[in-house]
Amino acid sequence: MFFNKKTSPSNGRIQAEPSEKALHGASLVREAWWLGLVLVGAYLAVILITYSPQDPSWSHMASEGASVDNAGGSVGAWVSDMLLYLFGFSAWWWVVLAFYGMWLVYKRLGSTISERPFLLFNLVGFVLLILASAAFESGHLLAIPAQFPLTQGGMIGNALDTLLRSMFGFAGSTMCLIILMAIGFSLFTGWSWIMMTEKLGAWVLAAHAWGLNKYYDWQDRKAGKQVEIKRDEYIETERKRTEDRPPIEIKVPELEIPKSERVLKERQTVLFESMPDSALPPLHLLDEVTTTVELQSAETLDFTSRLIERKLVD
Template sequence: MTYSLDTLITSGGASAAPRTGLSRFAHETAIVLGLVGMVFWLIALISYSPQDAAFSTSGTGGLTANWGGRLGALLADANYFLFGFSAWWPFAAAVRAWLTSLAQWMRGEGRADSQGHFSRTRIAFWLALALLLCASCALEWSRLYRFEGKLPDHAGGALGFIVGPLGVKWLGFTGSGLVFVALVVVGAAVVFRFSWSHVAERLGARLYGLVEARREKREIAEDVALGQQAARLREEVLQEERVEIEEHHPVPVLIEPLVLDVPKSERVAKERQKPLFMELPDSKLPQVDLLDGPTGRQETVSNETLEMTSRLIEKKLKDFGVEVRVVLAQPGPVITRYEIEPATGVKGSQIVNLAKDLARSLSLVSIRVIETIPGKNFMALELPNAKRQSIRLSEILGSQVYNEAKSM
């Protein structure tokens, strides 16, 4: 255990007066003699032997085994006879007092003799030391009696033989143990001037540091293991077949221009060239002029809408597992016709069966599927326009396509 100079100085009272030459010499002499005495006391306690002649034993008559000779044997026998193994408490208290005196000398202060021999600090020290010895000897007598063979008398010495039975008689075996342990704890704190809370804090900090150090070492070891594993994986040569993916560029959709002016038939041209003052010849059919003429063209489907709808048709059919390609878009006044080219292996019945699902995915009421287009290997989808245009009967009857039809 280490001590700081601040904890070794006696608190309370006025500061010590400056030292004179004589008092300083006396202080230094006391420090040196105290050190020699404590060393002699220590070797006497360490080298104690029951075979040496002393107060409690006559010995074997041989050479003294104690390192301190006959005086050391007497000193050790007296300590162990009176206090048992608790004799180490007075020695530890003497070491503490010597360190306090050494700290005062290093600070240039004289001994605090002017404060009175029986100051409150010294009274507390001696009272705490007495309680510590009584409690320790009693615990030794009641709990460590198996070590009596190594002592000149009972475990706990003569003091334990007196205090121990009294404590067991009045407090019981368990109660006396609790009380004596509490007295040892309090007495040690007062004699050696330390706080058990500080001891607990330092012990907890040390244990926490050890746990954190072990955790850091474990994490470092795990990181090293993961790094080595990753290095081994990088060293393995992986041969993978390279698959070249061809980029699919959609073929632009061919969009036919919307027919704004329907070519007129020869019949309409002849009917317009009628004479002013001659009667009209007999005709089986009424003149086309009797019908209302065509109105101006309304808004048509834009090319951007046709392109977007074409790509949307391809995507929705692909979602259903059918791959097609829109090759032509023919906008009309009422519907727009999209000619599609099915991929290899796609049957026309698959597209026909998906007509309702495709209409629902495109948010339309219905879609007409044309399976066969004369002269082409394509199919067609007819989608209704968002805005329908009106078609006059005169426009149909007066068109060149209608008059040149074979059915006419």
């Protein structure tokens, strides 16, 4: 019993080592797939761009020693000619497949779960997409300004379009191909058309709200600018009016204080005369009235009057 307890951790470590090696090996395989898909996608794009119908290829024979204009060499000339012969311009979906597969593998470089069913699901969608695209290109698109070894849409697209037209007619085949392309694209990319529509609607509403806010801000700034212009004009008019106004003349009034009979009487009091019966103190105890009064300067009065006018206007 004690022997089993001591050896169980070592057995667990021994069993864990192969799994870690297997995970590391699977990660290396995914990296190899990623690099291979990068190479395939770039090579397909180059050979399709530099395709020349004069190169010796799958559908065109040339004399021995003829030059090859395709940047991918003789192999590139053969592969590009075959893809364009079979699918027409829709052969570019193979480039999309390579780069999209590269992106999927890149996202799963550190994954430990086998996701082969999902990848096969994408491949089924791709087959449906490229077939429907080639058929739609063959009979439902205007002429594409490009050179093809056979015809627009290729041999497969032409055959599929002819079959669907014989079964559903032109309008029916058009609707069928559009639906098939939508289904294939959704299966291939994993994007939901409903979610894409909702996101598009949310973007449209957000753009509309943003535009309304910008419009209202512009209206507010415009109204504020007009008010500012009117206020500046009014201030300039008031400034000129106050500058042209004649200065204020301040006339100092002459103070004439009448003499009080009581004061004169109390000043002429006779010695030893009895005190008055009134409880009030005598007036001669008060200070004499000064004939000079301190007045505000003309500048102070002018400033105060203008300030009062402005406050009343506001």
